[in-house]
Amino acid sequence: MTLELHAQRQPEAARATPLFKAAAAIAWKDLRTELRSKETISAMLVFALVAIMIFSFALELDRTGREASAAGILWVTLVFAGSLGLGRSLGREKDQHCLDGLLLAPIDRSALYFGKLAGNALFMAVVAVVLLPIMTILFDVSFFRPLVPLVVLMGIVGYAGVGTLIASMSIYARGGEVMLPILLLPIALSILIPAVRATRGLLEMVPFAELSTWFNLLLGTNVIYIVLAYMLFGFVVEE
Amino acid sequence: MSATVVEGSPATTVTTHRPPLALTVLTVFTALMLLAASYMAFLYAPTELTMGAVQRIFYFHVGAAWAGALAFLVTVVAGVAYLITGKRSWDIVGFSSVEVGLALVTITLASGPVWAQFAWGKPWTWDPKLTAAAVMWLSYAAYLMLRQGIEDQRRQARFGAVYGIVAFASVMVTYVGVRFITATIHPAVVGPSASTGQGDFGMAPRIRNAMIFSFLTFTFVFATLLWHRIRLAHLTDRVALLKARLLSRLG
Numbered sequence: 013m014t015l016e017l018h019a020q021r022q023p024e025a026a027r028a029t030p031l032f033k034a035a036a037a038i039a040w041k042d043l044r045t046e047l048r049s050k051e052t053i054s055a056m057l058v059f060a061l062v063a064i065m066i067f068s069f070a071l072e073l074d075r076t077g078r079e080a081s082a083a084g085i086l087w088v089t090l091v092f093a094g095s096l097g098l099g100r101s102l103g104r105e106k107d108q109h110c111l112d113g114l115l116l117a118p119i120d121r122s123a124l125y126f127g128k129l130a131g132n133a134l135f136m137a138v139v140a141v142v143l144l145p146i147m148t149i150l151f152d153v154s155f156f157r158p159l160v161p162l163v164v165l166m167g168i169v170g171y172a173g174v175g176t177l178i179a180s181m182s183i184y185a186r187g188g189e190v191m192l193p194i195l196l197l198p199i200a201l202s203i204l205i206p207a208v209r210a211t212r213g214l215l216e217m218v219p220f221a222e223l224s225t226w227f228n229l230l231l232g233t234n235v236i237y238i239v240l241a242y243m244l245f246g247f248v249v250e251e
Numbered sequence: 252m253s254a255t256v257v258e259g260s261p262a263t264t265v266t267t268h269r270p271p272l273a274l275t276v277l278t279v280f281t282a283l284m285l286l287a288a289s290y291m292a293f294l295y296a297p298t299e300l301t302m303g304a305v306q307r308i309f310y311f312h313v314g315a316a317w318a319g320a321l322a323f324l325v326t327v328v329a330g331v332a333y334l335i336t337g338k339r340s341w342d343i344v345g346f347s348s349v350e351v352g353l354a355l356v357t358i359t360l361a362s363g364p365v366w367a368q369f370a371w372g373k374p375w376t377w378d379p380k381l382t383a384a385a386v387m388w389l390s391y392a393a394y395l396m397l398r399q400g401i402e403d404q405r406r407q408a409r410f411g412a413v414y415g416i417v418a419f420a421s422v423m424v425t426y427v428g429v430r431f432i433t434a435t436i437h438p439a440v441v442g443p444s445a446s447t448g449q450g451d452f453g454m455a456p457r458i459r460n461a462m463i464f465s466f467l468t469f470t471f472v473f474a475t476l477l478w479h480r481i482r483l484a485h486l487t488d489r490v491a492l493l494k495a496r497l498l499s500r501l502g
Binding site: 174177178181182184185186187188191194195197198199201202205232233236237240241244247248250 | 393396400409413420
C-alpha cells in the first residue's frame with residue numbers, strides 16, 4: 013500500500029545515526045512497549061512453564077533419565093517460547109504499519125535488524141532466567157553450573173539472530189504465525205544441536221576440554237548466521 | 252497484476268511451444284542413461300560381499316543425494332544472482348531447482364532406511380549425514396510453503412532467494428559441523444571413510460564404475476528435469492501474461 017513511501021530511499025548523508033545507537037534505540041523501543049503491555053513476555057513465560065510441566069508429567073523420568081534429557085527439554089522449551097516472541101516482535105510492527113515508519117527513519121537497515129535481534133534475545137533471556145531455577149527444582153538437576161549461562165546466552169543470540177531474519181519474512185506469508193516455526197526450526201537445528209550437546213555435557217560434569225568443540229561449533233554457527241542475516245536483511249524489508 | 256503489456260508478440264499470433272530440439276535430445280539421452288544405470292546397478296556390478304544385494308540401493312541413493320545437493324547449490328547461486336540483478340528468470344531457476352532437488356532428496360531419504368534396516372538393523376539414526384539430509388528435506392519443503400504463502404511475485408522471489416541461501420548454510424553447518432565432531436557410522440561412499448564406520452568397503456572396479464556412472468546419470472537427470480521445470484515456469488508466466496492481456500481487452 014505505501015509503495016511510494018518506500019520508494020523514496022533516504023539519501024546516504026541523511027543516515028546520520030550511528031548503527032549502534034540506532035539499534036539500541038530500536039531495542040529500547042521494543043523493551044518499553046513490552047514493559048507497558050507485557051503481552052509478549054507473559055505469553056512466552058506462561059507457555060514455557062506449561063511446556064515444562066507437560067514434559068515433567070509426560071516423561072516421568074528417573075534420576076539418570078532426567079539428567080540426560082533436562083538439557084534437551086530446556087532448549088525445546090526455550091526455542092518454542094522464543095518463536096512466540098519472534099512472531100509477535102515483527103508481526104506487531106507489520107500489523108500497525110510501524111515497519112513503514114521504521115524503514116523511513118534515517119537509519120541503516122541493519123540497525124533495524126540488530127535492534128530487533130537484541131530485543132528478541134533479551135526476551136528469551138528473561139524466559140531462560142525464570143526457567144533455569146524452576147527446572148532445577150522440577151527436574152532435580154542443577155543448572156547452576158559454570159558456563160551454563162554462557163551456552164544459554166550463545167544459543168539464544170544465535171537463535172534470535174536467524175529467527176529475526178526468518179520472522180521478518182514469515183509475517184508476510186499467509187498464516188504467518190503457523191509459518192514461522194516451519195521455516196525457522198529446520199534452520200535453527202544447527203544451533204540447537206551444539207547448544208543441547210554442550211548444555212548436556214555441562215550438566216553431566218563432562219570436562220570442558222571435551223566440550224570445547226561444541227562451543228566452537230555454536231560460536232561458528234552464530235557468526236555465520238548473524239553475518240548472513242546482516243547481509244540479507246536489507247533485501248527482506250526492501251520495497 | 253499489471254495489465255499493460257508492452258513486450259512480447261501480439262496475442263493473436265499463434266505460436267506453438269514445442270520444446271527445443273536440444274531439450275528433446277537431452278531427455279531421450281537421460282532416459283537411456285537411466286536404463287544403462289539400472290543395468291549397471293542390477294546386473295553389471297557384482298553383489299557386494301558383506302552387505303549383499305541390498306547394497307545395490309547405493310547406486311541410486313548416493314546419486315540422488317549428490318544431485319539433490321547440487322540442486323540446492325544451484326538455488327543458492329540463482330538466489331544471489333536474483334538479489335543482484337532482480338531478474339525473474341533467476342528466480343525461476345531458483346525455485347525450479349528446489350522442486351527438482353526436493354524430489355531427488357526424497358529418493359535418497361526413502362531408499363536409505365531400506366538399506367539401513369539391513370545393514371544397521373534399524374531404519375534411522377541421528378547420524379550427521381542423516382540429520383543433514385532430514386534438515387535439507389524439511390528446509391526446502393518449508394521454502395516451497397513460504398513461497399506459496401506470499402502473493403506478491405517480487406516479494407516471493409526475494410524471500411525465496413534469501414531463504415534458499417540461509418537453508419543451504421544451515422545444511423552445510425549441520426553436515427560439516429556435526430561431522431567433524433562426532434564419528435559418523437554412515438559409510439563414506441566417496442572419499443575416506445571414518446575409521447569407526449561400519450560399512451567401510453573397498454570398491455571393486457565394477458562397483459566403482461557403476462557408482463561413477465550413477466553419479467553422472469543423476470547429474471543428467473537433474474539437468475533435464477531442471478530445464479523442463481524452467482521451461483514450464485516460463486510458459487506459465489506467458490499464460491498469465493496472455494490472460495491478463497485478454498482480460499484487459501475484454502474489460
